[in-house]
Amino acid sequence: MASQALVSFLFALALVIATVRCNSEVDVLSAWKATLVDPNNVLQSWDPTLLNPCTWFHITCNSENSVTRVDLGSAGLSGSLSPLLGNLTNLQYLEVYDNNITGTIPAEIGYLTSLVSLDLYNNQLSGPIPATLGNLKYLRFMRLNNNYLSGILPEQVIGLVSFGNLMILNVANNSLAGTVPSTNSTGYAVTTIIQDPRAQNA
Numbered sequence: 001m002a003s004q005a006l007v008s009f010l011f012a013l014a015l016v017i018a019t020v021r022c023n024s025e026v027d028v029l030s031a032w033k034a035t036l037v038d039p040n041n042v043l044q045s046w047d048p049t050l051l052n053p054c055t056w057f058h059i060t061c062n063s064e065n066s067v068t069r070v071d072l073g074s075a076g077l078s079g080s081l082s083p084l085l086g087n088l089t090n091l092q093y094l095e096v097y098d099n100n101i102t103g104t105i106p107a108e109i110g111y112l113t114s115l116v117s118l119d120l121y122n123n124q125l126s127g128p129i130p131a132t133l134g135n136l137k138y139l140r141f142m143r144l145n146n147n148y149l150s151g152i153l154p155e156q157v158i159g160l161v162s163f164g165n166l167m168i169l170n171v172a173n174n175s176l177a178g179t180v181p182s183t184n185s186t187g188y189a190v191t192t193i194i195q196d197p198r199a200q201n202a
């Protein structure tokens, strides 16, 4: 019957759309994995043929099977951060601290407007802190300390302390220029800004 065929067709179409939507996060993370050196095989479970990345180790999803956490702290990884990470639209926690990550912080990280925690400390990141990070109004923790970041801390990022939810902003031990206002209270939450110069060898 024609109506039955139509129903089957619409069902198939919905399935295709759902698959395409889910696959994009698999594609993003698989593309990033392909650029990383992973001596401890922590990314072994990142199978690019799955419909979503929700069963992969170090990945957490919400009830809609969309990625909310990437937990790759102290994983022994080298390589760089992919601009494609900016496509993980529901990401809340980007935990890539204590690795050997080089290169710059992609401006696209500033598209992750649900981000709560951005932990990139103890790596070898260089270049500027992107002003786009000032878009991250829900961000509570931004720890970029112990890298080789240069330039000034953008005023948009400092603005997150006053106008956003940022509680901890740690940019200590980088190669940043300029000074940071020593505000440490938003009136609602204690905020700590830590910007020590790079530790000198005695």
Ligand SMILES: *[C@@H]1O[C@H](CO)[C@@H](O)[C@H](O)[C@H]1NC(C)=O
Residues within 6 Å of the ligand: 024, 025, 027, 028, 084, 087
């Ligand atoms: C990432 O997002 C951009 C801009 O929305 C889009 O053009 C691109 O196809 C996306 N890439 C992947 C792998 O999803």
Ligand SMILES: *[C@@H]1O[C@H](CO)[C@@H](O)[C@H](O)[C@H]1NC(C)=O
Residues within 6 Å of the ligand: 074, 075, 076, 077, 098, 099, 100
């Ligand atoms: C960085 O790489 C070096 C050399 O491979 C290794 O000894 C060190 O443990 C790595 N550091 C981290 C934090 O993964």
Ligand SMILES: *[C@@H]1O[C@H](CO)[C@@H](O)[C@H](O)[C@H]1NC(C)=O
Residues within 6 Å of the ligand: 122, 123, 124, 145, 146, 147, 148, 173, 199
């Ligand atoms: C400063 O950061 C560099 C690069 O990550 C690191 O090698 C060094 O140990 C850090 N120094 C201190 C005192 O934390």
Ligand SMILES: *[C@@H]1O[C@H](CO)[C@@H](O)[C@H](O)[C@H]1NC(C)=O
Residues within 6 Å of the ligand: 184, 185, 190, 191, 192
């Ligand atoms: C906030 O700053 C004041 C004045 O510099 C200082 O006395 C206080 O210990 C700071 N509080 C925190 C939690 O860093």
